[in-house]
Amino acid sequence: MASLIRCPHCGPRPREEFTIRGAALKRPAPDASEDAWFAYVYLRDNPRGPHEEHWHHNGGCRRWLTVARDTATHAVSCVQDAGAS
């Protein structure tokens, strides 16, 4: 996994400053189907390759970030504020 995360607010910082929540999923609408809610709460892909996750810069700016990384090569292609996406 990447050693440094380029936080859009703080610059490159060691990964120990961050916590990973998991896949960057969009919360379904309140009236979405039962299946959509079940998938959101419980079902996760485990991709080999590009993957988007929510990371929290809890040891820095305390912003939630969307980190796009490749699980096979560890390359981080994009880090942006989760609110901006």
Next chain:
Amino acid sequence: MTSYRLPAGGRVARGESLGFHFDGRPYAGHPGDTLASALLANGVRLMGRSFKYHRPRGVLTAGSAEPNALVTIGEGGRREPNARATMVELSDGLIATSQNRWPSLALDLGAVNGLLSPFLAAGFYYKTFMGPARAWERLYEPLIRRAAGLGRAGEDSDPDAYEKTWAHCDLLIVGAGPAGLAAALTAARAGAETILVDEGAEPGGALLYETALIGGKSTDETLADMLAELAALPNCRLLSRTTALAWYDDDVFAAVERVRKAPGGPAERLWRIVAKRALLATGAEERPLVFGGNDRPGVMLAEAGLTYARRYGVAVGRRVAVFTAHEGGLRTAKALAASGVEIVETLDARRGARVVSASGGRGLVDCEIEDGGRRRRLQVDALLMSGGYAPRIHLACQRGGRPRWSEAHSAFLPPDDGLPFVCATTLADALDEGAARGAALVGEIGRKAAPAAFGAIDGDWTPSTDKPLWRVPGSRGKAFVDFQNDVQADDIALAAREGYDHVELAKRYTTNGMATDQGKLSNLNAIGLLAEARGVSPAEVGATTFRPFYTPVSFGALAGPHRGPHFQPVRRSPLDGWARRRGAVFVEAGLWMRASYFPRAGETHWRETVNREALAVRGDVGLCDVSTLGKIEIVGPDAGLLLDRVYCNGFAKLPVGRARYGLMLREDGFIFDDGTTSRLDDQRYVMTTTTAAAADVLRHLEFCTQVHWPELKVRVVSVTDSWAQMALAGPRSRALLQAICDADLSNQAFPHMSARAVTLLGWRVAARLFRLSYSGELAYEIATPAGEGELVAEALCAAGASPYGLEAMGVLRIEKGHVTHNEINGTVTPGDLGMGRMVSSTKADFIGRRMLAREGLQAPDRPRLVGLLPFAPQAPLRAGAHVLREGDEARLENDQGHITSSCYSPHLNSHIALTLVTRGEARHGETVQVWNALKNEYARARIVAPVFVDPAQERLHG
């Protein structure tokens, strides 16, 4: 002068003497020596016993790959096992002890294992110790562990300090040999921030013992010039005694520096180096030859022999033979002879002259030579062998790439050509490539650099293009491939015969490469032998995986300063001093130190104290520190909307000046946390969380405001550390508080669940006052700026409030059936705790709404919160004990639930408990059994409502 020290030469300070002990005997050496060179100078060849067969062993190398000469250094807390004698710098008073021998190094009874070797071949574990399974733990493992082994770890606490640090640079160069130095000069001259690390005590690598002339100058002169120039460049940092251990993603490296001792300074420093570019100039390892007795003390690598002669001024023997399988070995032999070492014969395997066995008990005595079909014996006390060179690719492969076999080098090279790695076969190459790589790398980050030039090389290395010799033909006796793990050539062949011919399987079957040296010298020979056995190229066999660390690391370096009282931070409440002055007994709660109870003179048991404290609250007035509760301010026009969405009950209509209890769910419908939130003014709320979940709740709110609903105009911020907070509880609390408070505290002006700003102590303290009750009594929570908390607490105590701690608070809340994280255990819903009616049915959305509606979370047979009263009031009910119907056996299918919290209630004079019981709310009055599985004890108890004191809530509103 000692007998093996050459009359002249070497970089040791001959004018100065250092005394040291090895196995209790005193010796002397010089500054600049290693333990290995000093022992060799004293004629000591036997330095250790091998792992499995207890074979006598001496040094094989002069560097960090040393598999044989492992010793224990130091005593007491500074005792360090498995130190490589070749890397231990000699210091005055050094104490070294040999390992894995009994009773002594010279007479080791464990050597009987050597006679048993036919039974101890590869895979003997699996073949011999088949069963019974019980015997593993009791018999085989203790036996094997005693018989085979390395040094013993120290048991005393290490008195030395260790530290960690970060460094950032443009270019990190690993290895300060000719290539690394050339790269560093190139980069540093161009102004790049350059860090050059080297594991040796002295930088220089091959320049420390090389005979070639560079631009007409000796390597000693060249090295001195290079180091002087680097030292004068402020943008270059040279770290010697610093091993680059690991190469992580994003060019972050870990390195450990063995710091020269200074009073109060650290023993080791763990560096994390962030490099914009990195260059691996890690050099090459010489390959041993595989023949019978190649592990006898006195048999060593040719370049090690040259290093001892030229760097340390030590002859490795009086009659020395060189045995080589490639052209380069002949050059080493000449260099040795030129340095004053007596070379009696040079055997060139390519021309049919081979050593087929080396013999001698505690040290080499003679060799059996096969030369042009004739056998003869050659008396020597040292035999220097060279099978060729293999680049050190360990670091280069740590990020997952598979090394590639190069036929031209007879070695594995790094995974791809793009990797910044110097692979040089001559000194000229090393200097040129180092300089060129250095220039190119700093060029990539926008610095123009001219590659450093050093002039022509006179007497350069001879590139070897010879085919590798994996095993000496006609070899007799034990021929070792992996010296540290005692793996022989026959073991590799056996693994291949028995089907373990995949490189990763052969490694585990034979344990080749699994010792602490990770096969630095053995892997290539093992792969070659495996390839031969399979009849394929080493390219097809492939290499095993390289992982951090490059060499063993002390736990001290990894722990750094984080040990003892600094293992983790300690959080102290703003009221810590107030509690201490009252003799509080503290308990760790997460990182917090919380006052548990306040014993008084004459009290003999903690429960006596807790009973008194709880009775004082219900009968008079008590003061408790609740500063550790999480406090989060929520500010903005949409603050109420946010609260409405994160709590399952309604908050949008909470009036200014009022507080409300809220239940926060997870998205899966289970309870996450609870607490009260008060509305201080139109757009400002303050939320309290439980102590344990404070950080998680803040993170959750941040996720909600930043990711789910970024459109909400609201900000959240933790103010936990800004406020001291105390609970004043009991019938006399209003009277006490009114005396120091400016506001009207009557029931009409300030009823239960009110919140407002007040001033205390005659305008001295601006505080927030909440009328909340966890104890069930008339009670207030007072929040003051952190620095003024003690002032207020002292004033209230002076007026008669008695301090109570976490234990009494627990008793009071269990008596009232108030829940905490004992009950909110991640598997309970609001309905389970009897709070189902709180859940809003009108809100369109809140976190957890959809999943809470699932059938399973609404099922009627879910566990529900009830109270338990034992028939024997003085018999404790234990949290975790299970509830069974009367007469039922203690089996899973009979389980009715479990006790979540229990205590002794001084008001009921009985033990009581809160319990989650299937359909509990419909079973009040039922008699059940409580089974404590830990002690297999049964007790009878009655299910009751989960409120033991004042169910009508009259005291609360008093």
